[in-house]
Amino acid sequence: MSGRETVLSKIRASLGTPAGDDARRSIVEARMSRPPKGVIPARGQLAAPERVGLFCEMAEQANATVDRVKSPDLVPKAVSAYLRDRNLAPSVRMGDDRRLSKMPWAEQKSLEIGRGRSDGDDEVGVSHALGGVAETGTLMLVSGKDNPTTINFLPEHHIVVVNAKDIDGDLESLFGRIRRKFGRGAMPRTVNMVTGPSRSGDIEQKLLLGAHGPRALHIVVVG
Amino acid sequence: MIDETIPKPRVGLFVTCLVDLFRPAVGFAAVKLMEDAGCSVDVPVAQTCCGQPAYNSGDRADTAAIAKNTIEAFEDFDYVVAPSGSCAGMLKKHYPSLFADNPSWQARARALSDKTHELVSFLTDVLGVVSVDARLDASVTYHDSCSGLRELGIREQPRRLLGTVAGLELKELPDADVCCGFGGTFCVKYSDISNAIVSRKTERIRESGAETLLAGDLGCLMNMAGKLKREGSTVEVRHVAEVLAGMTDTAPIGGKG
């Protein structure tokens, strides 16, 4: 018997269920095609303006910094300001994400922009999130041809742009969005949910920011 | 006021083996508190122990035999009350599970479970007692014994009643909800670990600054008193029922000083 058959038959023997159990199978299929709604905390069910406010508050609680701008055109300026305020070199890396590419980066004369995946030498990376989760201040980023995952982890500073209208109250709503965007049961290679900058408490339980991932997470909320 | 026209609730006192052997004063305090609150209290002689030493050692057969004995002894009472969260918890939460394959005994175990209470919560939650007529001129701190706290949800009740004892100042015990390290046979089977746990507890007791330590379980009290005395502490240790009943003229658990 293969490992597969051995393990499955042991499970069935312990559960005392026959293999061709149609009743169980239909329950299982139904749950996967129509996931039942669980318990959604009240704080994940706020209306739009409060929702964005809660997102910013929770993200800051998780040690992210947050900036809000009115329109996508103002993002490059906000990024330049972030670099200047922290005395960082005017250089960022980003993927070819269309939402980012359409922004007027050229207006930032001295800003140097690297494109594509990070090889670990970038001080600052810029990404665009699919959305945010207000209840925990979490960003959701998906990998793809124009969205390298390495940018989310290798640079010292990670700047993430998210549209205010893409901030949902709860985690389930964002997963719902992924299902609609990519098709049921289909997923991009990587979905990163990010809540604050990287950290470790492994030495004497002392919380330190900047473990292996970015030391700083800066969120630019648009709209 | 006690309405003489209503028949008094008939309470069977489950003394608990430790109170029976080591500290009868707790049993008499329990009787006084319940009689003062209008109960008729009796103590069936056919009781021994709740069976936890056997139950927690994995000996289900002896546990079930002891449980049957207890169930029979208390069948005629309206209520069964124990001055211990641990023993009351055993009767209330664990007896029914001993008879999963014996429906008639399980029904009897359920019936016992339904009418079993720990002493202080019985006074407050069932009898509606809101104050006691007692005096103790001392600062006290209260340790929440694990079974009472987590199996039976007893936390506020003893504090509320202690608040009505004249002259008594209640000082909260840091980490009051942390185990004292007694754990029945644990304290002798793993005595070094038990010692480490009770040493942290006595440290907290000293931090509280109280002159007297109270709790609702004699096992925990003997453990903490034994450690305090070994450490040379002058903190006096008593069962909460003794204080609530105003019966503090006896020597404290483990003696004074």
Place this chain on the structure above:
Amino acid sequence: MEITSPTFKRNAVHALADRQLQKALGNVRAGFIDKRRKAVDALPEFDQLRDNARTIKDHTLANLDLYLEAYETRVTESGGMVHWAETAADARGIILDICRMNNARTVTKGKSMITEEIGLNDFLEEAGVRPVETDLGEYIIQLRGEHPSHIIAPAVHLNKEQVEEDFRRVHDYLPADRDLSEPEALLSEARRVLRAQYFQADVGITGANFLVAETGSSIIVTNEGNGDLTQILPRVHIVVASIEKIVPTLDDVSQILRVLARSATGQDMSVYTTVSTGPRRAGDPDGPEAYHVILLDNGRSSMLGTEFQDMLRCIRCGACMNHCPVYHSVGGHAYGWVYPGPMGAVLTPSLVGVDKGGHLPNASTFCGRCEAVCPMRIPLPKMMRHWREREFERGLNPAVARYGLKFWASFARRPALYRLATSLSIPVLSAFAGARKRFRYLPLAGGWTRHRDLPAPQGRTFMQQWRDRDTARQDART
């Protein structure tokens, strides 16, 4: 790894005498408990979520075979490969085969208890593949040749001075005047060293907090970001997960995530929750080219349908050990195998046998704090008691304890005999104690009096005195 659970008592004595360890354990008592409390208090729906999390897992376990099949289908559809391993040896073999097929010399690892369970590091090393732990805590203990002492804080038994010593010993190029006295400096050094390793590695191995049947995804929940670098930089990503990690849907994951981080570290959400599905897609600029999942049974299927099934709901948050007075006293290594604390006390006998792990379910005061904080509402004390019952049935506990218990029970079962014995012995015992009302030493009670005095009986038993009172009352009435 060698199992030292049978010498738990001796391990505990050593642990209690270890001053460095005792100092470090203070951090467990001080750190985790308040943080969890605050996070839980801030979410009014927490207990409802716990109930639902339990329901989700119970449903999943009742249909485990079907969800595993569905999961496998989705993994395959997304270009990954599922390997089934009945035993730890099977899993090790499969992993080594994948490494060899890819000519792997260096393997980076994200934090994974399951690879501890199968003893992967030693095995790979012997086979000429170098495993590099990348979680800060895991990296530290790998330098020391130790195993984790806590399932989410592997190096919680150490103090910073010890870590500095290890870094100076292994990173021997460090100048003597380089200040490594603070955790910040130690972290920077580890970050620098490990960055190079991520890029060198041919294969990255992670565990999984969840496997999602709906999508064929594996999910890791971390704070440092090392697990992500481990899985996106090497050519091959291997996920090692036990079969009970499966959860039906992303919605179910969302429910359990809400109780996981809060119970573990007191965060609302860990920093990185990463959902990985298959290898990189055509056109993706990064990510692994191959994705393998090893589904490990290793004794779990035998727990299904028994009184230990509930243990398979465990999500490895560590709350039970963070709140355990025994763990607080002796730390994780004393438990003698991979999983310490209350969850380890139930799981260890299940996975290595009660003959070896029997001490662990006995070494509990049954204080119930573990069950009170368990996000999956696992009745840990009840299951420890079940192990004691199995031991008792098989006669595995010490003879002295058995006979002592039987002797006591023969009285406790017979009220009249019990009454007679106690009314004879107790007044005598009381008289012996004298004015101090306590014993410093008592024959046969050494387990008690070694560390504390024994309060003496007040005098005659309650039952003796009650009989007198009853008689007096009856006399008064007649």
